[in-house]
Amino acid sequence: MKPVRRRIIPAVAAATLALLGAMLWVMGSTVVIDRSRNVLSATITDSGGTTQALHRLPGRIFYTIPRIEGAIALRCRDGSREQWSYVTQHMHSWLHVRPGDGCSRVVQLG
Numbered sequence: 001m002k003p004v005r006r007r008i009i010p011a012v013a014a015a016t017l018a019l020l021g022a023m024l025w026v027m028g029s030t031v032v033i034d035r036s037r038n039v040l041s042a043t044i045t046d047s048g049g050t051t052q053a054l055h056r057l058p059g060r061i062f063y064t065i066p067r068i069e070g071a072i073a074l075r076c077r078d079g080s081r082e083q084w085s086y087v088t089q090h091m092h093s094w095l096h097v098r099p100g101d102g103c104s105r106v107v108q109l110g
Contacts, residue, residue: 027065029073030087031094034060036078038103044087047068066091076103 032042032054042054042062045067051079054072055060071083072095082103097103 003041008025024065025027026090028088028090029092029094030054030064030066031092032074033094033096034062036097036099036103038078039074041075043073043075044068044070045073045083049058066093072102 017020019037030044032039037060039062041056044052044054044064044066050068050070051073052064052066052068054064057063066087066089069086069088072085072087072093073081073083074082074095074097080103085093
C-alpha cells in the first residue's frame with residue numbers, strides 16, 4: 001500500500017499546482033517592473049475615475065489581477081504622473097520602467 005501513496009501524493013500536488021497556474025493565467029495580470037527606482041505607486045484608472053492599486057512586491061515590482069478596465073497610471077518621485085497601456089480582465093499587460101528621468105522611459109512588454 002505504501003508505494004501507491006508515494007505516487008498519488010506527488011501527482012495530486014502537481015495537478016493542484018497546474019490548476020492554480022491555469023487559473024492565474026486565465027484571470028490576467030498587470031505588472032510594472034521599476035528598474036528606474038522612481039515609481040512610488042501604480043494603479044489602474046478607468047475613465048470614470050475608479051482606481052485599483054497594484055501591490056508592491058519585492059524587487060521593485062508592482063502586480064495585480066485587473067478587476068476594472070483602464071490605463072496603468074504611475075506616480076513618480078519627481079511628482080510626475082504618467083499613463084500607459086490599456087488593461088482589462090483576462091489580459092496580461094506588463095510595463096518596464098527603465099532608468100532615466102521620472103517615469104518617462106517605459107517599454108510595454110505585453
